[in-house]
Amino acid sequence: MDASEFRKRGKEVIDAIADYYEGLDQTPPLSTVDPGYLYKMMPREAPEDPESFDAIQTDIRTKIMPGMTHWQSGNFFAWFPCSSSYPGILGDLYSSMFNIVGFNWVCSPAATELETIVMDWLGKLIGLDKRFVAIKEDGTEGKGGGVIQGTASEAHIVVMIAAREMALERIKARGASDADAKALQSKLVAYFSDQTHSSGQKAANVIGCITRTVETGSDLRLTKPALQAAIAEDKAAGLIPFFVCGTYGTTNTTAIDDLPGIADVAEAEQIWNHVDAAYAGAALTCPEFRPLAAGSERADSFNFNAHKWMMTNFDCSALWVADSTHLINALSIHREYFPPTEGSTTFVKNYRDWQLPLGRRFRALKLWFVMRTYGASGIRAHIREHVRQAKWLEQQLLVDGRFDIVAPVVFGLVVFRIKPHIIAQNGDYSADRVNEANADLVAQINGDGRVFLVGTELKGTKVVRAAIGSSFGAQSNVELLLSVVQQCASKVIAGTE
Amino acid sequence: MDASEFRKRGKEVIDAIADYYEGLDQTPPLSTVDPGYLYKMMPREAPEDPESFDAIQTDIRTKIMPGMTHWQSGNFFAWFPCSSSYPGILGDLYSSMFNIVGFNWVCSPAATELETIVMDWLGKLIGLDKRFVAIKEDGTEGKGGGVIQGTASEAHIVVMIAAREMALERIKARGASDADAKALQSKLVAYFSDQTHSSGQKAANVIGCITRTVETGSDLRLTKPALQAAIAEDKAAGLIPFFVCGTYGTTNTTAIDDLPGIADVAEAEQIWNHVDAAYAGAALTCPEFRPLAAGSERADSFNFNAHKWMMTNFDCSALWVADSTHLINALSIHREYFPPTEGSTTFVKNYRDWQLPLGRRFRALKLWFVMRTYGASGIRAHIREHVRQAKWLEQQLLVDGRFDIVAPVVFGLVVFRIKPHIIAQNGDYSADRVNEANADLVAQINGDGRVFLVGTELKGTKVVRAAIGSSFGAQSNVELLLSVVQQCASKVIAGTE
Numbered sequence: 001m002d003a004s005e006f007r008k009r010g011k012e013v014i015d016a017i018a019d020y021y022e023g024l025d026q027t028p029p030l031s032t033v034d035p036g037y038l039y040k041m042m043p044r045e046a047p048e049d050p051e052s053f054d055a056i057q058t059d060i061r062t063k064i065m066p067g068m069t070h071w072q073s074g075n076f077f078a079w080f081p082c083s084s085s086y087p088g089i090l091g092d093l094y095s096s097m098f099n100i101v102g103f104n105w106v107c108s109p110a111a112t113e114l115e116t117i118v119m120d121w122l123g124k125l126i127g128l129d130k131r132f133v134a135i136k137e138d139g140t141e142g143k144g145g146g147v148i149q150g151t152a153s154e155a156h157i158v159v160m161i162a163a164r165e166m167a168l169e170r171i172k173a174r175g176a177s178d179a180d181a182k183a184l185q186s187k188l189v190a191y192f193s194d195q196t197h198s199s200g201q202k203a204a205n206v207i208g209c210i211t212r213t214v215e216t217g218s219d220l221r222l223t224k225p226a227l228q229a230a231i232a233e234d235k236a237a238g239l240i241p242f243f244v245c246g247t248y249g250t251t252n253t254t255a256i257d258d259l260p261g262i263a264d265v266a267e268a269e270q271i272w273n274h275v276d277a278a279y280a281g282a283a284l285t286c287p288e289f290r291p292l293a294a295g296s297e298r299a300d301s302f303n304f305n306a307h308k309w310m311m312t313n314f315d316c317s318a319l320w321v322a323d324s325t326h327l328i329n330a331l332s333i334h335r336e337y338f339p340p341t342e343g344s345t346t347f348v349k350n351y352r353d354w355q356l357p358l359g360r361r362f363r364a365l366k367l368w369f370v371m372r373t374y375g376a377s378g379i380r381a382h383i384r385e386h387v388r389q390a391k392w393l394e395q396q397l398l399v400d401g402r403f404d405i406v407a408p409v410v411f412g413l414v415v416f417r418i419k420p421h422i423i424a425q426n427g428d429y430s431a432d433r434v435n436e437a438n439a440d441l442v443a444q445i446n447g448d449g450r451v452f453l454v455g456t457e458l459k460g461t462k463v464v465r466a467a468i469g470s471s472f473g474a475q476s477n478v479e480l481l482l483s484v485v486q487q488c489a490s491k492v493i494a495g496t497e
Numbered sequence: 498m499d500a501s502e503f504r505k506r507g508k509e510v511i512d513a514i515a516d517y518y519e520g521l522d523q524t525p526p527l528s529t530v531d532p533g534y535l536y537k538m539m540p541r542e543a544p545e546d547p548e549s550f551d552a553i554q555t556d557i558r559t560k561i562m563p564g565m566t567h568w569q570s571g572n573f574f575a576w577f578p579c580s581s582s583y584p585g586i587l588g589d590l591y592s593s594m595f596n597i598v599g600f601n602w603v604c605s606p607a608a609t610e611l612e613t614i615v616m617d618w619l620g621k622l623i624g625l626d627k628r629f630v631a632i633k634e635d636g637t638e639g640k641g642g643g644v645i646q647g648t649a650s651e652a653h654i655v656v657m658i659a660a661r662e663m664a665l666e667r668i669k670a671r672g673a674s675d676a677d678a679k680a681l682q683s684k685l686v687a688y689f690s691d692q693t694h695s696s697g698q699k700a701a702n703v704i705g706c707i708t709r710t711v712e713t714g715s716d717l718r719l720t721k722p723a724l725q726a727a728i729a730e731d732k733a734a735g736l737i738p739f740f741v742c743g744t745y746g747t748t749n750t751t752a753i754d755d756l757p758g759i760a761d762v763a764e765a766e767q768i769w770n771h772v773d774a775a776y777a778g779a780a781l782t783c784p785e786f787r788p789l790a791a792g793s794e795r796a797d798s799f800n801f802n803a804h805k806w807m808m809t810n811f812d813c814s815a816l817w818v819a820d821s822t823h824l825i826n827a828l829s830i831h832r833e834y835f836p837p838t839e840g841s842t843t844f845v846k847n848y849r850d851w852q853l854p855l856g857r858r859f860r861a862l863k864l865w866f867v868m869r870t871y872g873a874s875g876i877r878a879h880i881r882e883h884v885r886q887a888k889w890l891e892q893q894l895l896v897d898g899r900f901d902i903v904a905p906v907v908f909g910l911v912v913f914r915i916k917p918h919i920i921a922q923n924g925d926y927s928a929d930r931v932n933e934a935n936a937d938l939v940a941q942i943n944g945d946g947r948v949f950l951v952g953t954e955l956k957g958t959k960v961v962r963a964a965i966g967s968s969f970g971a972q973s974n975v976e977l978l979l980s981v982v983q984q985c986a987s988k989v990i991a992g993t994e
Contacts, residue, residue, distance in 0.1 A: 003518060014503070031605065035843075044634075046619070050874075065607075067610065082598045084593070089507075097517055099568060106527075109565075164705065182705075205827060207705055252833075314596055337576065338695075343532030344532055356699075356703060358699070375543070377545055
């Protein structure tokens, strides 16, 4: 494919993208193919000779499309949104054009510097504490700063490595040898709640530390007394607490942990305090959501995914640390083929030392495109409209009378179930019966095919989750969701009678 | 930006990309801005109100372009290539359109299944042993399989986690408790050579194990006796060897470790044997390079970056394991919001359990586009042309008479220096003097600005590296490189007289 064919084909793809988004409402959001469907249609080996782009485009339509679950559909309400946008796509397209490996400043100064700048922009946009900013108001270097990670999972691993480094440094400062400190690694404990995202446990598996899952109460929040008790018990057993993760907006219900209480404990115990705001962090662009994040200004690190609810195409996970020292100490490695660049570290950041991989794409571009194309006002309007739709859905479900709203609707997530007494009209109020019916409701909704969502389980109670947040969704999609939920609930209820 | 504006702007970007590639030869490959250049030109906060795409496009030209180091330029010879291509860009563009988070099969069956299929295609294309294939000839499931990672660094971390799991399982099988096994983690040792890529040490830092750097000889290869001796010494000291990395094409010189010897040791010691072919793996598409990879068929894992020398846009790092059991055991985490899919695990792969992050882009598309657009024959021609150019450059440098070729030219890398006796015409043959002159040669070449490369240091000897492999490069670019090298060498030599 030469430049002239690329001009032609590229423009066809641009039109195909606009057509795709314009047609999303007419496409079932969930793929219904059977496992192995694609294998049956595909050759067993790469072709020996070149194929035409026509053949590829045909296959996109006939082989790939049927197997897609359409995350950008306004009728996709599963998990959390992964929101695309036109400027996000174009930012990524420029990134594909440059196709750099930006492991240090000289690899492309623009990539490093734009990342520092837009992460400061984004930090200010969500009202993050000044401790997290890379370049202070007077143009001098802050101790902290932001960096774009691929995902919240990577962010979790990175901050746990920094936390381990901090803990081992402290142990060594008390006189332990390097070998003794290393041996103590196996006693390090990370604290999560039973609602923390799986990325916490996975990060612990990666670095090989012990995890302690602290039980939450009925509000599904990690609290100070529960954390204190767990730490006291572990210390008494000779273990070494080194890390705690509080969540601003959990996956199951968007619960918000007791962030000030967690900060109290983290400061008293000198352990690393990470705030995972992967989904709900985007809401902090609106000042009205900031009081709920009180306490996060005292954290050591803060993370949210601009690719979830802020229209910046996947992957763009924004991580800030208040002090990059431990991170860089833990992850920095010199090799003779990495030429050093002279100049102030204010601007000459080697982001390879802030992340797991060496290589990195120019991801700051899409974030820059999104913030400029929508402006702060446009991003706030985007968030507020989804919250409004979620509250509308909550209201309608309450008005219907057959549903419990299981958790407060704060952001774009509505968690509900059919009320036990509605299901148990024949007298069987057992939890199992109620759970079965609500699991059946999820299956019926997804079987209907017009919308897609997932259920979850809260301490044994099966519930339905509807996450609103598609960039290409509208009130009409939520109305459709309501209508499907109501129809399917009627069927489920009728089936139990 | 609505669909109609996207159609217009997207097509402008497509033309801008074609223009960019067509103009690369007229652009100095290395940016010469000063640190902080961009900060001076940029606002301190995100705009409150939307900005036009015109303003963004203008800033790409005036603010971003001057700060780019152009990795796609035919005159970029630094590190290793990170090769873009038109079909690679279009594959990534479709991936941006779908913008899925493919953590399990149902998230988009097409994304999971296409990855399984194209990784099998790619494995066959490079002649990988059948042990690494996911779906056998008869359509049944293999024990191993391929997965696309972001980078070779991530692949390194992932396989070391699997290796640790394997080692700890073995320790537990001998009767150790979970706690005892955990405590023994601090005694695990990973083996690298002094030429292994930094990603090995970084992965060890991440998982928190001990590393042992085995010294190479004058050919810069990791050998069986050296590895055996290191392991024997560590075992005698009570340590537990668990992982070794052999390299097919090191970063400094593209040296190839004694892969059969390493396999002997790994099998005898029951430790995980990883082959890092990050750069040179692409050459295995050509059968003539396969004898050099003998021994890799006995490895536990094999990795190469299709984004380096195989025209698949960054990021696309291909990792295969011969047995996915330990990987999945170490990285699999269940949560109630991950609905299981029934169906054969031959096709229903949860690739989230094969990698560090939960989320993942639909990266198989670009690999599929590249393999189909060029065909196996086109990819082989691409590799062979670069090897031909490298050998041509080697020949010219030898004919010139002033240069030593420091390492065998096997792939696209030429490592050379000005001969000591040429530099030391005034009688100063000291290694420092020779090193200074060769470091000066690198500085002069990059100062000239027409081409960009980096130097490195081989056991104290400073040398110049020229890596040929740009998708947009041609013989004329290598001729320019030769001419710049010769001119700069003349200046350096004149300066020493």
